Amino acid sequence: MNIGEVSKMAGLPPKTIRYYEDIGLITPLRDTNGYRSFRDSDVHKLAFIGRARALGFTIEDCRNLLALWDDQDRASADVRAIAQEHLSQIESKIADLQAIRDTLSHLVRECAGDGRPDCPILDKLEKFPT
Amino acid sequence: MNIGEVSKMAGLPPKTIRYYEDIGLITPLRDTNGYRSFRDSDVHKLAFIGRARALGFTIEDCRNLLALWDDQDRASADVRAIAQEHLSQIESKIADLQAIRDTLSHLVRECAGDGRPDCPILDKLEKFPT
DNA sequence: CTTGACCTTCCATCTACTGGAAGGACCATG
DNA sequence: CATGGTCCTTCCAGTAGATGGAAGGTCAAG
Numbered sequence: 001m002n003i004g005e006v007s008k009m010a011g012l013p014p015k016t017i018r019y020y021e022d023i024g025l026i027t028p029l030r031d032t033n034g035y036r037s038f039r040d041s042d043v044h045k046l047a048f049i050g051r052a053r054a055l056g057f058t059i060e061d062c063r064n065l066l067a068l069w070d071d072q073d074r075a076s077a078d079v080r081a082i083a084q085e086h087l088s089q090i091e092s093k094i095a096d097l098q099a100i101r102d103t104l105s106h107l108v109r110e111c112a113g114d115g116r117p118d119c120p121i122l123d124k125l126e127k128f129p130t
Numbered sequence: 131m132n133i134g135e136v137s138k139m140a141g142l143p144p145k146t147i148r149y150y151e152d153i154g155l156i157t158p159l160r161d162t163n164g165y166r167s168f169r170d171s172d173v174h175k176l177a178f179i180g181r182a183r184a185l186g187f188t189i190e191d192c193r194n195l196l197a198l199w200d201d202q203d204r205a206s207a208d209v210r211a212i213a214q215e216h217l218s219q220i221e222s223k224i225a226d227l228q229a230i231r232d233t234l235s236h237l238v239r240e241c242a243g244d245g246r247p248d249c250p251i252l253d254k255l256e257k258f259p260t
Numbered sequence: 261c262t263t264g265a266c267c268t269t270c271c272a273t274c275t276a277c278t279g280g281a282a283g284g285a286c287c288a289t290g
Numbered sequence: 291c292a293t294g295g296t297c298c299t300t301c302c303a304g305t306a307g308a309t310g311g312a313a314g315g316t317c318a319a320g
């Protein structure tokens with residue numbers, strides 16, 4: 001299978017697939033003409049990576065998850081640890097963003113948003129102790 | 131004022147301050163020995179940038195906000211537009227992360243997390259239609 | 261006079277791609 | 291057989307926002 005077809009099947013741009021090969025996530029075969037020749041297992045892996053990335057796992061997470069995926073004897077605890085750690089990070093990021101949103105939406109509500117120069121948003125950025 | 135002192139006052143690493151000069155956010159003076167010589171207004175700006183960055187504004191946002199900050203005749207609507215746009219982005223990011231968190235926490239709850247190889251997390255990554 | 265803390269510049273690295281140029285390969289049509 | 295269009299290849303550069311480190315100049319204290 002050539003990269004274009006794989007791209008459609010896995011839902012990833014060709015550039016991204018080549019990049020994943022560069023960093024060693026997949027190792028497709030090569031045809032005599034130099035074209036990459038993807039096996040079903042490559043496509044399967046790429047789809048796996050795509051889903052993991054969509055859930056916000058880093059590339060390194062993906063590498064580890066793929067290794068565990070390949071390992072029939074893996075302990076589910078190992079996978080869970082990665083997912084749990086990632087989940088914690090997401091939760092803390094959500095909390096951070098919520099705090100930011102609260103501050104910002106407060107400021108936006110306070111700002112007249114008209115032609116006058118008075119602006120509580122700039123005031124806050126100027127004076128608020130970090 | 132030298133960069134070290136400014137660093138402490140503005141709460142930004144020296145590297146970051148030099149970077150902000152590189153990209154033209156600030157333009158400190160220079161002493162005869164080549165050291166950067168920061169005015170109060172530079173420190174003030176840096177603190178402003180630090181706060182805006184902490185609220186997740188991009189560098190380009192910061193550039194625009196600084197320009198508006200310097201402009202005594204600005205309309206508060208201009209500032210509000212930037213903040214409002216940023217707020218929308220944050221809200222959409224929060225929504226994305228919450229969806230991811232829900233999926234992930236569901237998976238983590240389902241996973242036994244013991245020594246057995248069965249793992250619903252990998253199953254999902256393998257089979258779930260993106 | 262030396263030590264150590266500062267300061268300088270420059271170059272490389274990080275994440276996860278993405279864009280584009282230059283050129284080879286393949287297939288259908290005239 | 292030439293031509294055009296679409297695919298494929300590699301390589302280089304750039305994105306955001308810093309950060310790390312090397313090599314070297316400066317300054318103040320003891």
